[in-house]
Amino acid sequence: MDLELRGIRKEFPGVLANDDVSLVARSGKVLALIGENGAGKSTLMNVLSGLYRPDAGEILLDGVPQNFHDPGAAIAAGIGMVHQHFMLVQIFSVADNVVLGVEPTTVGGVMDRKRARAEVREISQRYGLAVDPDAIIEELPVGIQQRVEIIKILLRGAKVIVFDEPTAVLTPQEVEEFFGIVAELKSNGAAIIFITHKLKEALAIADDITVLRSGKVVGHADPATATPEELASLMVGRDIDLSVDKAPAKPGATVLELSEVTVTDDYGRKLLDSVSMTVAGGEIVGIAGIQGNGQTELVQAITGLLPVETGKVLFQGRDVTKLNPRKLHQAGIAHVPEDRNHMGMVGSFSLSENLILDSYYSDQFSKGLQLNRGAIQESALALVQAYDVRPPNIDNTGDALSGGNAQKMIVAREFSRDVPLVICAQPTRGIDVGSIEYIHEQIVLKRDEGKAILIVSTELDEIFSLADRILVMFDGEIVAERLTSETTPTEIGLFMAGNRS
Ligand SMILES: Nc1ncnc2c1ncn2[C@@H]1O[C@H](COP(=O)(O)OP(=O)(O)OP(=O)(O)O)[C@@H](O)[C@H]1O
Ligand SMILES: [Mg+2]
Known part of the structure; x- marks a missing residue:
């Protein structure tokens, strides 16, 4: 199934996360979606999977406009998303997780475990995803848990499959295996969207690359000819030096x-x-x-x-x-x-609160029993600017930050000490x-x-x-x-x- 997004717009208070985004993902191909932190990648995929309603734009499957009111509708239409943070019940078995919500039942309405296990086995065999249906999730390595997520969406008939930073938590060996699985999904006709910050991976696995910056599509690249340096400068709009300049260390005490x-x-x-x-x-x-x-x-x-x-x-x-x-x-x-x-971090706290999480009791930020609001704000603003945390609004909550921007904020806080x-x-x-x-x-x-x-x-x-x-x-x-x-x-x-x- 081919997917087309046309003119997608999604606004959060004060942030235009997706601005007139159009892209195409074709059956049997991998589209890599890359872009700097906060560029709008996850938001776009959440729109596609029915978690967010777009403010404007269209989602077309094989040329037919869709209207996803909720994630259930997107799944029914063949959209499958593997989130970066897996959504599995840790104490359930693989089979129980995979059929959760779509349990096959016996005549009496009881869950049919035997059939669930057989379905897991059948899909794992077809796609070369070796997974034991009876294993308990929390005992499985991350790479295998990811396979369980993949089996789960395949069982629901996914034909457009989105992976949001799937390799961030995998070992090099697991990355190899994951690439093998993607090849298998491709040859079975899935349209795959692959989000990554690892430019070498995008070049290795994609048939096409779309680059987002500040909510907009800023370019496309051909993996056959592009280099990591070219992709990096397309992403951030300037040249990036991927090597680190440093003099030899002078270790002290x-x-x-x-x-x-x-x-x-x-x-x-x-x-x-x-x-x-x-x-x-x-x-x-x-x-x-x-x-x-x-x-x-x-x-x-x-x-x-x-x-x-x-x-x-x-x-x-x-x-x-x-x-x-x-x-x-x-x-x-x-x-x-x-x-x-x-x-x-604490997701419900503002950026300025998160930036003093572990030092609010210091002389710099408190006067006796009172917090020194002025000093806290000033320091927060300086850190947010220096580390380029976007959007630079220190009153926003931590939850509203994109994954990478949250990490930048934490680094800023720790490095400021x-x-x-x-x-x-x-x-x-x-x-x-x-x-x-x-x-x-x-x-x-x-x-x-x-x-x-x-x-x-x-x-x-x-x-x-x-x-x-x-x-x-x-x-x-x-x-x-x-x-x-x-x-x-x-x-x-x-x-x-x-x-x-
Ligand atoms: N629930 C939300 N409320 C408010 N703003 C949000 C929300 N979710 C995302 N945003 C904002 O929308 C923009 C795009 O965020 P998004 O998570 O899509 O980025 P991303 O490209 O996935 O980045 P990363 O590489 O860091 O994961 C960011 O500025 C982010 O702060
Ligand atoms: Mg993201």
């Missing part, structure tokens, strides 16, 4: 030291296995590893979110192993968390190339001011462009350490896959 830190889960499995490492002032240490090898727990153990069982954490020579997160924060640790929606240690987990996940350039520059600036920087990233490119020293985590352990100047992505990739140094 050790700021953070872990010695033999071990953390086990409720079942006695070691999440962190005798981890020892240091980060000095004036250097950027990058933790490389495939998601799920203890990086999350490492950051949680350092920031007090996860109790350390044995071993020690020293911060500026002082034992901080038992301190709670607020004490550690006050001691001088900035933290950009991995899970920004749950841990980084003048503290000796900055920990960034996935600092640029979901962020467009223009803002990545800026955030990377800020990280290097902090280093050159003498701060200790710890970066955790599943993007090997990011580790290589930022880190001065690389540690590789595998299965809860640090399995290798290299100076960035003395190693290669291939060598680090082997350690990530479990090879030992």
Whole structure:
């Protein structure tokens, strides 16, 4: 089925999120939809899937105008959307999730589990999506959960399939598999819309590329001939330098030291296995590893979110192993968390409130028992401008920010603190190339001011462009350490896959 969007307009108070947007996605083809943070990609897809009503414009399927009053109508017409944040019931089985809302029933009206399982099996086989219908969602890796979402929309007869940043949370291996699934969907005639900030992926997988900027279509590119640099400048309207300029590090005194830190889960499995490492002032240490090898727990153990069982954490020579997160924060640790929606911000708070979330009690922002509104506003405005958080209205709520702009706001808040240690987990996940350039520059600036920087990233490119020293985590352990100047992505990739140094 071919999809055409014609002149779509969608306005939020004060923001024209989609301005006369037209595009075409053809059966058996992949259309990549790219654009900077807040360009209007997710909004457009929410219009397509019936979550938002457009203020103007038309949706046509095989040339026939549609009118989606709600998501149910869009699904019935063959639109399937895989959201970035999966919408699965964690404690249900795969089969139960897949048929939720369209359960096959027996004559007596009871859910027909046997048929549900058979349908899951049939679709997984047809599309090469190996998934066990009886597995419980919360026990499955993200890549498999994504397949469950795909099976779910296929079962509902999706012919136009939208993926909103599907690869942001996948391991490199899972990305390969995902590309295979997309190829299968294509050959079965689906029209696919693929949203991504990873320009190399867009070039690798798309048949066509449409670029949005400030709510408008600003161009198209042919993946056969375009380069990442061309796409980047189409997206942001200026040239982007995708490499990071930095002088060699001049490491000073050790700021953070872990010695033999071990953390086990409720079942006695070691999440962190005798981890020892240091980060000095004036250097950027990058933790490389495939998601799920203890990086999350490492950051949680350092920031007090996860109790350390044995071993020690020293911060500026002082034992901080038992301190709670607020004490550690006050001691001088900035933290950009991995899970920004749950841990980084409060959606119902305004931007200015979110920007002082963890420092409202400081002298800068309070006078005795009163908050100093003037100072808070002034600081919020400056941060929003410096980090290009859009729209720059500090009275808007966090919920109204696009995914990448929310991340920029959190980075702005944490980087504005003048503290000796900055920990960034996935600092640029979901962020467009223009803002990545800026955030990377800020990280290097902090280093050159003498701060200790710890970066955790599943993007090997990011580790290589930022880190001065690389540690590789595998299965809860640090399995290798290299100076960035003395190693290669291939060598680090082997350690990530479990090879030992
Ligand atoms: N519910 C909402 N209320 C108010 N404004 C909104 C709402 N949803 C989105 N916006 C605004 O609409 C614009 C487009 O947002 P959208 O989420 O579509 O961007 P995006 O292209 O998906 O960006 P990202 O790459 O960061 O995910 C942004 O300025 C955003 O702040
Ligand atoms: Mg989005």
